[in-house]
Amino acid sequence: MFKKLSLSLVFTVFAFGSYAQTIVSTSPQDKNVVLEEFTGIYCQFCPDGHARAQAIKDGNPDRVSLINIHTGGFANPSGNAPDFRTNYGAAIAAQTGLTGYPSGTVNRHVFSGNNTILDRGQWAIRANEILGTASNVNIAAEANIDIQTNELTVHVEAYYTSNSAESTNKLNVAVLQDNTKGPQSGGGQGSNYNHMHRLVDLITGQWGEDITNTTAGSFIDRTFTYTIPADYRDVPTNLADMKVVVFITETTQEIPTGVTTLPTYTGLTNNNDAAIAEIPEIEPTCDTELSANVVIKNLGADPITSLPITYTINGEANTFTWTGNLLSLRSETVSLPAVTYTLNSTNTLEVTIPNDDDNSNNSLTTTFDQAAEGTGTVNLEIRTDAYGSECRWNLRDSNGNIIENGGPYPNNTTVNLTFNLDADCYLFTGIDTWGDGGTRFTLTDSDGTQLFYAVGNWGAETTGQFGSNGVLGTNDFSTENIALYPNPASTVLNLKNAENANIEVYDILGKLILTQNNIDVDAQINVANLQAGTYFIKISKDNSVTTKKFLVTK
Known part of the structure; x- marks a missing residue:
């Protein structure tokens, strides 16, 4: 069976943190990054921006917060498309100097010129600058969601290690939702694109709540309660995909630091409830060794630290024990160790886990085909x-x-x-x-x-x-022995072992330059009159075609 951490310990930590200075550091620290990315659902190159932002976070997972703000023309839904916009995005974008998508701000800082907006090619280098700069304030946050009432509680602490440049700062608490499937013009996923870090609300309003004590040694301790609605602009919420980003601003611009927190959950029915949530699709394969993935999810109140997994391929059982720390309503993709198996035209993979408080979700089966x-x-x-x-x-x-x-x-x-x-x-x-x-x-x-x-x-x-199967086509001639030399060529190009083939020569733009039919076994092609550059020669015989590249130099 799987081991669990005590739920009472989780409650104790959260409750204690709500009433005492226990979560924020009082030692000077460098700034954390808050990258606000302006995006949409009809944005061809936004997926590239999402990937670049995620790479920055992956390099500094505890020090980078991503906020994706859907606003502007690319975010305006048409037909039955979802509306991912908020009441706040237009005003945030308006103060940046935004001109195109995808673009964003790093800590709302002006790195050059008069505007905070940066194209995606600048994010990484600017984020590194921020990460290496001392902050005058530290911030920490923790959150909890009661799944019976949808009530989100956010506890925030801040400590000023030196004086702020502004006598009044602003405390911002942003609610985000991950894993929302929807359309995207780019990315190759059609209407199944996975939208992450999507801003859905600002608990503290458009520009945050005032912090009036901003001198060295000032300590801020605030708790917010907020009821998560069933949907935002008719886009359903999923409590398991919610997270919180807390950050401080000087006026409405400069962000000295911020932090992301994933909520804990209370009000769950079962204590011990591991689930097989998904077996990602296995594409047709010709490999007789399979390394499959499986998504496990914790639907219980107690964290899961160990989980035996049995995976059976075409009747042959294998076992693997996952270890980690999977908190309530969290998921993790587990890569099962590769095993050899007998490949059939249609194959069956079944994944099971041990009995617990709810056995209806402890097994899942999928099939996959043999590749052509x-x-x-x-x-x-x-x-x-x-x-x-x-x-x-x-x-x-x-x-x-x-x-x-x-x-x-x-x-x-x-x-x-x-x-x-x-x-x-x-x-x-x-x-x-x-x-x-x-x-x-x-x-x-x-x-x-x-x-x-x-x-x-x-x-x-x-x-x-x-x-x-390695058997050559009966109407094909072997291209393995065809030789093209010298390459590069300047006057004559020799073509060897292509007897009776037809050839066509194209330039780099696809324009046909010359043709020659039924060539000799050792043919010569005059290239003296061709300009220097790259060319392609198409060799055809017996319904078989091959294309080779050659260069002409002068």
């Missing part, structure tokens, strides 16, 4: 969008070795490549260096079986597995 298997001859068609320079791809074997790769390519062009593969399991990865996808990848074998397909705004990366 093709012949040993594979054709890759690449159709780039208007940003072919962002396109990259690679093909890895079962050992993780990259055996083929390519990119960048011209804009709005089609590239066809052919590979001869050994019998193995392969992973194809399409990459967009900007992060929004757009290139269409199609992988088929010599029999026309589709092995992989990706189209649309698939984000920064799209992947898929497929198997090969």
